[in-house]
Amino acid sequence: MKRALFLLATVSGLGLATPAAAQTVAITGGTVALGDGSAPIEGGTVVFRDGRVVAAGLGVAVPAGATIVDARGKWVVPGFVAGFTSLGLADADGVEESNDTGARTSPFNAAIDVTPAINPAEVKLANERLGGVTRALIAPDASGSIFAGQGAVIDLADDNDAVTRPRAFQFVELGERGGRAAGGSRPAAYAMLRDAFTQAQDYRRNPAAFGGREKDSLLKRGDADALLKVLDGAMPLVVHVERASDIRTVLGLTREYPKLKLVLTGVSEGWMVAREIAAARVPVIAAALADLPADFEALAATESNAGRMRAAGVQVALASTGASGGDHNLKQFAGNLVAITRVPGHTGLAWGEALAAITSGPAAALGMDGEIGSLRAGRRADVVVWDGDPLELSSAPTAVWIDGRAQPMQSRQRALRDRYLVPTEGALPKAYERR
Amino acid sequence: MWIGKRASACRWLAVGVGALALAACDAGGDRPKSASSKVPPKLFSRDPFPSTYRVYPGVPTLVRNVTVIDGEGGRIEGGAVLFADGKVVAIGQTLEAPAGATVIDGAGKFVTPGIIDIHSHLGDYPSPGVQANSDGNEATGPITADVWAEHSVWPQDPGFGRALANGGVTTLQILPGSANLMGGRSVVLKNVYARTMQAMKFPGAPYGLKMACGENPKRVYGGKGRQPSTRMGNVAVDRATWAKAASYRRKWDKYEKDGGDPPDRDIGMDTLRGVLAGEILVQNHCYRADEMAIVLDMAKEFGYKVTAFHHAVEAYKIADLLKANGTCAAVWADWYGFKMESYDGIGENLAILERAGACGMIHSDDQNGIQRLNQEVAKVLASGHHAGIDVPEQVAWKWLSLGPATALGIADKTGSLKPGKMADVVLWNGNPFSVYTRPEKVWVDGALLYDANDPGRRPVSDFELGQPGSGDVK
Numbered sequence A: 001m002k003r004a005l006f007l008l009a010t011v012s013g014l015g016l017a018t019p020a021a022a023q024t025v026a027i028t029g030g031t032v033a034l035g036d037g038s039a040p041i042e043g044g045t046v047v048f049r050d051g052r053v054v055a056a057g058l059g060v061a062v063p064a065g066a067t068i069v070d071a072r073g074k075w076v077v078p079g080f081v082a083g084f085t086s087l088g089l090a091d092a093d094g095v096e097e098s099n100d101t102g103a104r105t106s107p108f109n110a111a112i113d114v115t116p117a118i119n120p121a122e123v124k125l126a127n128e129r130l131g132g133v134t135r136a137l138i139a140p141d142a143s144g145s146i147f148a149g150q151g152a153v154i155d156l157a158d159d160n161d162a163v164t165r166p167r168a169f170q171f172v173e174l175g176e177r178g179g180r181a182a183g184g185s186r187p188a189a190y191a192m193l194r195d196a197f198t199q200a201q202d203y204r205r206n207p208a209a210f211g212g213r214e215k216d217s218l219l220k221r222g223d224a225d226a227l228l229k230v231l232d233g234a235m236p237l238v239v240h241v242e243r244a245s246d247i248r249t250v251l252g253l254t255r256e257y258p259k260l261k262l263v264l265t266g267v268s269e270g271w272m273v274a275r276e277i278a279a280a281r282v283p284v285i286a287a288a289l290a291d292l293p294a295d296f297e298a299l300a301a302t303e304s305n306a307g308r309m310r311a312a313g314v315q316v317a318l319a320s321t322g323a324s325g326g327d328h329n330l331k332q333f334a335g336n337l338v339a340i341t342r343v344p345g346h347t348g349l350a351w352g353e354a355l356a357a358i359t360s361g362p363a364a365a366l367g368m369d370g371e372i373g374s375l376r377a378g379r380r381a382d383v384v385v386w387d388g389d390p391l392e393l394s395s396a397p398t399a400v401w402i403d404g405r406a407q408p409m410q411s412r413q414r415a416l417r418d419r420y421l422v423p424t425e426g427a428l429p430k431a432y433e434r435r
Numbered sequence B: 001m002w003i004g005k006r007a008s009a010c011r012w013l014a015v016g017v018g019a020l021a022l023a024a025c026d027a028g029g030d031r032p033k034s035a036s037s038k039v040p041p042k043l044f045s046r047d048p049f050p051s052t053y054r055v056y057p058g059v060p061t062l063v064r065n066v067t068v069i070d071g072e073g074g075r076i077e078g079g080a081v082l083f084a085d086g087k088v089v090a091i092g093q094t095l096e097a098p099a100g101a102t103v104i105d106g107a108g109k110f111v112t113p114g115i116i117d118i119h120s121h122l123g124d125y126p127s128p129g130v131q132a133n134s135d136g137n138e139a140t141g142p143i144t145a146d147v148w149a150e151h152s153v154w155p156q157d158p159g160f161g162r163a164l165a166n167g168g169v170t171t172l173q174i175l176p177g178s179a180n181l182m183g184g185r186s187v188v189l190k191n192v193y194a195r196t197m198q199a200m201k202f203p204g205a206p207y208g209l210k211m212a213c214g215e216n217p218k219r220v221y222g223g224k225g226r227q228p229s230t231r232m233g234n235v236a237v238d239r240a241t242w243a244k245a246a247s248y249r250r251k252w253d254k255y256e257k258d259g260g261d262p263p264d265r266d267i268g269m270d271t272l273r274g275v276l277a278g279e280i281l282v283q284n285h286c287y288r289a290d291e292m293a294i295v296l297d298m299a300k301e302f303g304y305k306v307t308a309f310h311h312a313v314e315a316y317k318i319a320d321l322l323k324a325n326g327t328c329a330a331v332w333a334d335w336y337g338f339k340m341e342s343y344d345g346i347g348e349n350l351a352i353l354e355r356a357g358a359c360g361m362i363h364s365d366d367q368n369g370i371q372r373l374n375q376e377v378a379k380v381l382a383s384g385h386h387a388g389i390d391v392p393e394q395v396a397w398k399w400l401s402l403g404p405a406t407a408l409g410i411a412d413k414t415g416s417l418k419p420g421k422m423a424d425v426v427l428w429n430g431n432p433f434s435v436y437t438r439p440e441k442v443w444v445d446g447a448l449l450y451d452a453n454d455p456g457r458r459p460v461s462d463f464e465l466g467q468p469g470s471g472d473v474k
Helices: A002-013 A123-129 A176-181 A186-205 A221-231 A244-256 A270-279 A305-311 A327-342 A351-356 A360-365 A412-420 B002-016 B019-029 B158-165 B215-222 B231-258 B267-276 B289-302 B315-325 B349-355 B369-386 B393-399 B402-407
Strands: A024-032 A041-049 A052-057 A067-070 A075-078 A080-085 A133-138 A147-155 A163-173 A237-241 A262-266 A284-287 A316-319 A383-386 A397-402 B061-069 B075-084 B087-092 B102-105 B110-113 B115-120 B169-174 B182-185 B187-190 B208-212 B281-285 B306-310 B328-331 B360-362 B425-428 B439-444 B447-451
Touching: A024 A052, A024 A383, A080 A316, A080 A327, A080 A360, A123 A133, A123 A412, A133 A163, A133 A327, A147 A221, A163 A176, A163 A221, A176 A186, A186 A221, A186 A244, A237 A244, A244 A262, A244 A270, A270 A284, A270 A305, A284 A305, A284 A360, A305 A316, A305 A327, A316 A327, A316 A360, A327 A351, A327 B369, B061 B393, B061 B425, B115 B306, B115 B369, B115 B402, B158 B169, B158 B369, B158 B439, B158 B447, B169 B369, B169 B402, B182 B267, B208 B267, B215 B231, B231 B267, B231 B289, B289 B306, B289 B315, B306 B315, B315 B328, B315 B349, B328 B349, B328 B402, B349 B360, B349 B369, B349 B393, B360 B369, B360 B393, B360 B402, B369 B393, B393 B402
Parallel strands: A024 A067, A024 A075, A080 A133, A163 A237, A237 A262, A262 A284, A284 A316, B061 B102, B061 B110, B115 B169, B208 B281, B281 B306, B306 B328, B328 B360
Antiparallel strands: A024 A041, A041 A052, A075 A383, A133 A147, A147 A163, A383 A397, B061 B075, B075 B087, B110 B425, B169 B187, B182 B208, B425 B439, B439 B447
């Protein structure tokens, strides 16, 4: 009931006559940025119907009968795609009881699948949605093994069905963390990786003979099954590495396992091996503003990393890693990479590239840019209207659609804000203020 | 009588600055014992690791045709700032350049006071963050008032240079971590690389006492099977310790006044005595509104003041209470939801404090966040604006410099562009509340220590020298 009321309020605020489910919407007059790397277009139109983008750009005709949203003076952009994050997996990371991101003492590793844990009602989803985030790549944490398990792609819509693509990728640690998880060294991590792949192939050849049920088996049947998809290239293998030499080693894995569909994340020293990454056609989801030698594996970290990789032809997206205030701070990361284009010696991203790095970029890394991440025709209609430049700190979304459905512009944070805009108590305690 | 006067003068000097003055006081205490039953007191040094910071050479500099935000709520469009001999000389609409001054045209740019981060662990938790460098939490007992953060500071932390070049940070307080109820003394540093910690130490800045309430102490010590393991345990151990400190203070005050047999020295109690005497400022890690209220009452019970609550995620719920107690809240812009006591974080926290007339300021507690505190404030302005609270940019700058300077007890020296104050100045290449803006030049005490256009004015710490990426932009 409450949700329905919010929806109505939102919709009427936009001047829409009826709630938007399967209908045609045309957003007109705004500055439109497609999220595909191109520059924003002033006075553009975005049309979507039945949850999919029909057309976006200049000179787009408004279909007869479309609900028209006037976006003059505003910006219209795709929703941000956050990755890799734990949205929906942990109400509060530090509250162990609520946290499903890692499974330190589980006998399983690659088999772990975050899908059943995703909670669409977790309050962070609505909080982050109001910051313009509409999709997220959800990754488990590795702890007991180099294999963290299988991540999912979700939407942040106000409904009960969050999962866009379950088992969208396998996540593996192969830098310092991988070494620790494998028993203390990088060589141990590679031994574990190769052994796991070998066992998976054994399992394929003869599933009946494969053990994997013994207490001390390193790989369970489910793990082997999950890794076969990786070996076949049916599931991307997202590898977290930072150091230049680690990146090279990972790129070399395709000599042994030619079908691997690699995605690199972290990659603080990626700029040092940018041409090799580009030649291997491996996409990266990079830590945007990592500029400190935070570990020995990131000695050469610089904010110019993403820009230099892009300049070398690498397909670059930004990770929300380090977005301490929430995944919506991805836009701040992207904006900063535009800012450094004005600082001598730095290499940043053009505005359109920066937006792409937090929209179509992460989607493309998983082969999903045909589905989400931009306002190109056919994509799911994840559309956000902003009251200004979406990368600028002063801007905020004024309307959000996910799969073409208008979203309530309410969240628990907003309710708290409204309750305490005036901190003093009135005639009754604050607990009686139901806003 | 003579002794009493001498003692108080020495205390003042010790808190004030000089090693020389202290040496003189100590020498005074070394006089031969008199025959009377009352032996005159021998005073110990309040400043055994004195600042050796020196002001680096600068040239008289006039930045003109620039938007000036003075840090005290003032703003001049198309204005000018003049500094010389390490001090701000004047700000105004138009200023004359003295002979030989460097004149900078600031068209389209902004000048502000240097940013002050009241909550940093740079040096104590430096990069690289390896175990061998982890020196921020003496997590071996709930009360470690005896430790001093300055004894952990690694002056070569690469983070200092990033905070300077990307963040325009000119002063920062290094705190011990929050594993302990009383985690020890803080130190205030000028953000200038040096070979020794003492050479970074902000001259004359009072010490702080880091306290913590909430989840961290109870988790760390509860996990070791000892008190405190609950919030009530936190307060119990605090109160027991303050009661001891009150007794220690009485003994030492009496000794310093009357002489006689010196009481046993306790390094931790020295710090608590300094707090009770108002010489050391309490910087209290505390998230929840209800806990802050309890701490304020505990402070009244024992006669000390909480200068600032840090990480005060729920400060917005008790803005009136903080205002009534004259206690500040140092907060993040939008960190929330990472632990139970941060669950109620909202982006409007600082804006609500400001509207309620309470003292608020931004802080980082983070080696990355410290590089973008101006942007953190920009996010607060946006959240406030969308909630109907419009804080002018020039007022918001107080959250970045004068507010922290005040809560560090150094507002008479830095924190705003006021004639006579340290010339800690940042020239930004645009509006510093825009994501597209970066520091162009940063001066500390009038010395140009970062210049985006001059690779020679970009510090490279010892650790980074000769490593991959050494000397690169960062």
